[in-house]
Amino acid sequence: MNNQRQLFQQLFEENSKRVYHLCYGYTGDSDSANDLMQETFIKVWQNLDRFRNQSQFSTWIYRIAVNTCLSYLRTAKRRATDELNDSIIENYTEEPSEKQEQIAQLYKSIAQLEENERIIITMVLDEVPYPEIAEVAGISEGNLRVKIHRIKHKLTEIYNSNERV
């Protein structure tokens, strides 16, 4: 039991930040992202004995995080992008710096992508290796590369057009 707790703590420390980024990119607000991250790690704890070493722990945790994000739709409707932007900006300190505003703009741009694109791009931005992303998303690496190319282009365009406004 103690070993399991130690392993769980190690997994939490190594993966929580990236799981949080994934949830934040998916939902567009930090409160929901924190909730989904907690939910993900609760499921990780509950399923720890089912891990079979068929993949890396990080891939396995990402898979749980993605499915947890997908089930988020069951309970919450998608919010309008403007609303998302407001909540993102509110989550920063009282006087947001230019950099913080740019990051808020980036999350706003990610929120304008389709759900699977949000999941894939947050992993790309966190520099998760392509084979791992392909395994998490359940698609072939070739297909993933095509998708990533298109999503990068789409995100850059959305980000720049939002910045111009």
Next chain:
Amino acid sequence: MKGFDEIQQLWHGQAPDPNVSFDTVLKRIRSSRSAFARKLFWQSISTGVAVAILLWMCLTVDFSTWTTYLAIAIMIGCICYYFASQLRDYRDISNSRDLLSKPQDYIRYLKTFQQKRYRFNTRNYAIYEVCIAVAFALYGVEMYFALPLWTFIGLVVFVIFWFVICHVVFMKQYIRNENARIGEMIDNLERIKGQFSESKES
């Protein structure tokens, strides 16, 4: 104008980190376990009490017709069936192995689960309603011999009126809301499933 590389640099410089500590997660694991146990405990207690009261009635009250005993048996069956179904679905969604599946398989699982819950809340509820009506009708035989005629007729009219109200007003409205809710959910799941499809981009 920023390129993707600059966007990536911006991403790595972001300040907001999760504000949830490891201890908070551990605490929530413990509390959600106990919440699950508490929910099960109180559901079991209320089911047990309801069944015990009905059994006690069977044993201590000397009903004059066998139809009343059959009515009580039907009521006990309905209560136990409802409790077992809730328990099974709750466990199913809490401990689902599908959580570790590919996103497209997980979406399929969510869709099936939602449809199953929809059937339970609508079609099975209709069966449940019929069973309760049959139980009342069977109990009515006992009442026919025990009550004055006009009281009995008044009671029957009231019960029929109540059933009609429940079925025509409440149930219809509930099914309409459930239809809209499940429809939106299935549309969303279908849309996301399409996004994860292999064929879409290749």
